[in-house]
Amino acid sequence: MDLLEHQGKALFAAAGLPVLPAIVATTPEKARRAAEHLGPRVCVKAQAKTGGRGKAGGIRVCGTAAEVETATTDILAMTIHGHDVEAVLVERAVDIARELYLGITVSREVRSPLLVFSREGGVDIEELAKRAPQALLRRPIDPLLGLLEYQVRDVVDAAAFGPDEPGGTGAGKGLAAVCRMLWKLYRDQDATLVEVNPLVLTTGGEIVCLDSKVTVDENAFFRHPDVKPEPPQDAREAKARAAGLAFVPLDGDIGVIGNGAGLVMSTIDQIAAEGGRAADFCDIGGGARSEVAQAALEATFAGPPVAAVLVNIFGGITRCEDVAKGLVEAIGAAGVDAPVVVRLDGNAAEEGHAVLRAADLPNVTLALDPDEAVRLVVAISRERGAAAGTAADVAPGGEG
Amino acid sequence: MAILIDNATRVLVQGVTGREGAFHTRRMLASGTNVVAGVTPGHGGKTVQDVPVFDSVHEAVAHIAADVSVLFVPAPRARDALFEAADAGIKLIVCITEGIPVRDMAEVMAHLPRRGAKLIGPNCPGLITPARCSAGIMPSEIFMPGAAGVVSRSGTLTYEVVHELTQAGIGQSTAVGMGGDAVHGIGFIECLELFEADRETEGVALIGEIGGDDEERAAAFIRERMTKPVVAYVAGHSAPPGRRMGHAGAIVEGSAGTAATKQAALEAAGIPVAGSPSELARLLGEAIKRRRAT
Numbered sequence: 001m002d003l004l005e006h007q008g009k010a011l012f013a014a015a016g017l018p019v020l021p022a023i024v025a026t027t028p029e030k031a032r033r034a035a036e037h038l039g040p041r042v043c044v045k046a047q048a049k050t051g052g053r054g055k056a057g058g059i060r061v062c063g064t065a066a067e068v069e070t071a072t073t074d075i076l077a078m079t080i081h082g083h084d085v086e087a088v089l090v091e092r093a094v095d096i097a098r099e100l101y102l103g104i105t106v107s108r109e110v111r112s113p114l115l116v117f118s119r120e121g122g123v124d125i126e127e128l129a130k131r132a133p134q135a136l137l138r139r140p141i142d143p144l145l146g147l148l149e150y151q152v153r154d155v156v157d158a159a160a161f162g163p164d165e166p167g168g169t170g171a172g173k174g175l176a177a178v179c180r181m182l183w184k185l186y187r188d189q190d191a192t193l194v195e196v197n198p199l200v201l202t203t204g205g206e207i208v209c210l211d212s213k214v215t216v217d218e219n220a221f222f223r224h225p226d227v228k229p230e231p232p233q234d235a236r237e238a239k240a241r242a243a244g245l246a247f248v249p250l251d252g253d254i255g256v257i258g259n260g261a262g263l264v265m266s267t268i269d270q271i272a273a274e275g276g277r278a279a280d281f282c283d284i285g286g287g288a289r290s291e292v293a294q295a296a297l298e299a300t301f302a303g304p305p306v307a308a309v310l311v312n313i314f315g316g317i318t319r320c321e322d323v324a325k326g327l328v329e330a331i332g333a334a335g336v337d338a339p340v341v342v343r344l345d346g347n348a349a350e351e352g353h354a355v356l357r358a359a360d361l362p363n364v365t366l367a368l369d370p371d372e373a374v375r376l377v378v379a380i381s382r383e384r385g386a387a388a389g390t391a392a393d394v395a396p397g398g399e400g
Numbered sequence: 401m402a403i404l405i406d407n408a409t410r411v412l413v414q415g416v417t418g419r420e421g422a423f424h425t426r427r428m429l430a431s432g433t434n435v436v437a438g439v440t441p442g443h444g445g446k447t448v449q450d451v452p453v454f455d456s457v458h459e460a461v462a463h464i465a466a467d468v469s470v471l472f473v474p475a476p477r478a479r480d481a482l483f484e485a486a487d488a489g490i491k492l493i494v495c496i497t498e499g500i501p502v503r504d505m506a507e508v509m510a511h512l513p514r515r516g517a518k519l520i521g522p523n524c525p526g527l528i529t530p531a532r533c534s535a536g537i538m539p540s541e542i543f544m545p546g547a548a549g550v551v552s553r554s555g556t557l558t559y560e561v562v563h564e565l566t567q568a569g570i571g572q573s574t575a576v577g578m579g580g581d582a583v584h585g586i587g588f589i590e591c592l593e594l595f596e597a598d599r600e601t602e603g604v605a606l607i608g609e610i611g612g613d614d615e616e617r618a619a620a621f622i623r624e625r626m627t628k629p630v631v632a633y634v635a636g637h638s639a640p641p642g643r644r645m646g647h648a649g650a651i652v653e654g655s656a657g658t659a660a661t662k663q664a665a666l667e668a669a670g671i672p673v674a675g676s677p678s679e680l681a682r683l684l685g686e687a688i689k690r691r692r693a694t
Contacts (some may be wrong), residue, residue: 004515024569036496070565090415104584106502106506106582108612108613108614108649109584109613109617110585111505111506111509111510111583111584112506112509112510113506126656128501142510143506143507143510144510144511174505187503189499190502191501192502217501217502217503219475219499219500219501219502220501220502220503220504220650222476223476223501246645246646248640248643248644248645250638250640258556258557259658260554260555260556260557260559260647261556261609261645261650262553262554262555262556262557262561262580262588262607262609262635262645262646262647263554263555263556263557263579263643264645264646265554265556265609265610265635265636265638265639265646265650266633266635266677267637267674268559268638268639269635269636269637269659270575270675270676272637272638273675276495278638281645281646283646314560314563315539316525316538316539316542316555316556316559317427317539318618345560346559346563347539347541347542347564348544362618369561369678370676370677370678371678
């Protein structure tokens with residue numbers, strides 16, 4: 001789960017990391033009052049879970065109350081890379097002597113945390129990694145040993161603070177302390193990413209975390225009972241998640257339900273290759289019980305109109321017969337009248353087919369293999385889309 | 401021969417008295433696997449399907465030799481159980497458990513090499529050498545002994561492909577489900593290396609998905625080191641960036657880890673990439689046939 005800048009900074013402050021005085025505001029009026037308290041110069045920053053806020057105009061330095069109100073009004077109305085701006089953070093402005101980059105993330109390659117530092121901060125770090133890979137210092141952290149002192153020294157050396165820079169040797173000491181505290185926070189909070197970009201040296205010689213980007217591991221919430229996972233914005237996702245299903249809303253018109261993450265992803269790909277567009281990713285896992293199938297169907301229909309649904313099940317241990325029984329019950333209970341294409345294969349598939357044939361539901365079509373199932377559901381959605389006069393029939397993809 | 405496990409393999413089950421543990425112990429036994437012991441702290445002295453249960457892995461291996469441990473321990477206690485298995489001298493640990501924190505897995509991966517132990521998983525279906533040994537939860541009914549090696553990040557896609565292979569009369573040497581987490585044990589390269597050295601395996605199906613760069617590194621390895629044919633499939637071409645698609649490791653971060661870049665890397669290494677799981681099974685069948693003809 002990604003945290004907003006101000007949420008990350010609250011963790012920073014609690015861990016002893018240097019942050020600037022700041023107040024969260026949700027209206028221009030509140031922002032102005034915050035600025036009066038923090039001023040005279042403040043920075044008004046969009047709180048949205050995305051990078052590139054500065055480039056998008058979501059961060060503005062203001063010198064007067066009027067400027068703060070205008071900036072807040074503008075920023076609160078923004079959507080940055082598809083993310084609504086929920087609030088602004090009004091922060092005391094500082095004069096920057098130098099911008100640095102410091103982050104810790106999980107490296108899949110070395111299977112451990114990785115500390116990344118650059119003396120060039122305030123830039124897109126992925127872009128910098130491509131343009132000038134030698135500008136990045138990378139140090140894998142042994143999770144059983146923690147961040148070692150020589151690694152901290154490596155960072156301070158790489159920063160190469162000059163004798164004529166503000167702060168003198170104090171800047172190096174400040175940076176070393178930030179490294180140690182950031183590692184401790186990463187570990188203690190079960191983070192998978194902590195990033196300070198930029199980490200700045202002020203003209204006053206202080207090291208300050210000007211931004212925060214923190215991602216915490218949802219699998220570790222059992223260790224952090226204080227962290228409240230936020231409810232998803234999408235109604236379908238909220239419904240599915242309440243039933244314990246993995247669900248990702250997409251923007252097409254074909255509902256997709258299957259068992260297993262890989263199988264569902266693959267089904268969505270094949271729908272796209274046939275020229276259709278999936279409305280969701282819904283993984284029912286074992287999913288034999290009718291409550292699970294019902295929850296999946298209800299979630300699929302809880303959002304924008306769905307032209308048709310594809311249920312793609314490969315029974316490994318799960319018996320297709322049980323899934324079929326669950327589906328028949330669920331289609332009745334959820335009151336589904338849209339076309340449903342069902343593909344069952346593997347364990348007890350024949351028995352599953354028999355259950356569906358016996359139920360004789362008018363809106364259910366049985367497909368005998370996954371490729372046929374995909375072709376069928378795409379054809380149905382196209383017909384329904386054309387009949388309803390929606391844009392579904394001109395969905396991009398072609399013969400893919 | 402096969403890889404990693406065969407009929408001589410002696411399997412221990414951690415979390416054997418739990419619902420999942422007991423259920424799959426029964427299935428492993430039914431498929432002919434030599435399950436020799438189970439462990440659940442506080443349940444020593446019981447039996448599950450006539451398999452003796454011990455309080456600790458150390459105690460179990462003091463009584464009965466075991467080579468492989470299969471874990472069904474709940475996520476909050478999985479880290480400790482993994483350390484315990486490695487410290488008791490188990491050399492191959494298979495972790496079925498889903499939802500283990502990344503921090504715990506990083507710690508486990510730092511410790512296991514010190515004990516010479518290897519890990520498969522977590523969040524995986526385990527592995528199977530058909531008709532000889534099943535260490536995990538794969539449905540043995542759809543498998544058939546033969547020449548195809550399978551290594552995969554996805555359980556159900558493995559079943560799809562194996563089902564197609566079996567229906568086409570192509571049996572499998574060993575199938576390994578390496579799991580869907582970002583930090584995991586044995587990966588594509590280790591399995592490919594073993595399949596290359598294995599006399600029974602004549603070709604390998606690699607099933608990848610979005611996230612990380614396991615497929616890209618596998619592509620480089622295949623180009624440089626594999627003489628046996630490898631065919632591949634990558635799921636997640638239509639996945640939106642930044643969203644976790646069911647598996648913790650299946651997430652496209654920035655421009656990295658997309659299905660398109662993985663497919664391109666595999667194709668650049670001369671590896672045929674299928675458009676669907678059924679096509680993957682077909683491609684592997686053809687590749688094995690071609691190899692036999694030459």
